[in-house]
Amino acid sequence: MSDIVNEAVKVLNEKMSGGLGGTAKFDIEGEGCVMIDDDGARAGDEEADVTLSADPETFRGILEGDTNPTAAFMAGQLKVDGDMGMAMKLASVLA
Template sequence: MSDVITGAVSVLNEKLDGGFSAGTAKFVIEGEGAVMIDGDGARAADEDADVTMTADLETFQSMMDGDIDPTAAFMQGKLSIDGDMGMAMQLGSALA
């Protein structure tokens, strides 16, 4: 597992504080790997999910640092979403 994915799991678990109860989501960080998010929290894995969000490393880090809102990243074409858009919006709100 890459250091980037390990760090992403740690940051997401802090932000979600106990998990994400709306379903399963996956963050794909291009060139690094994937992080699954569900009711148990975040973990390094690449499984089927209700929604998959894909971004490059710079965009992902900017979202985690609060420098860019996930909705803004999507609107700017920096974040792609495949699947349940409503769930992606709930997750974006949880990460803000």
């Protein structure tokens, strides 16, 4: 497992402020995947309601609050596959 995935799991678990009501997966290009559900974040690559894909730099920017996820999506830096409503809910849970 990559350092980026390990760091992401730690940071996401600190940011989680409520239940997600579903599953989400961050697919970090060349690094691995992070699963998020009502129990928090963990390394893994399973089926999810929504999958968000980005390169490591974009993902780190989103995680650190330097990159707006919506702007990254509109610029094609963040791809969303699946339940767009779940992606929006994920953004509010992590705020």
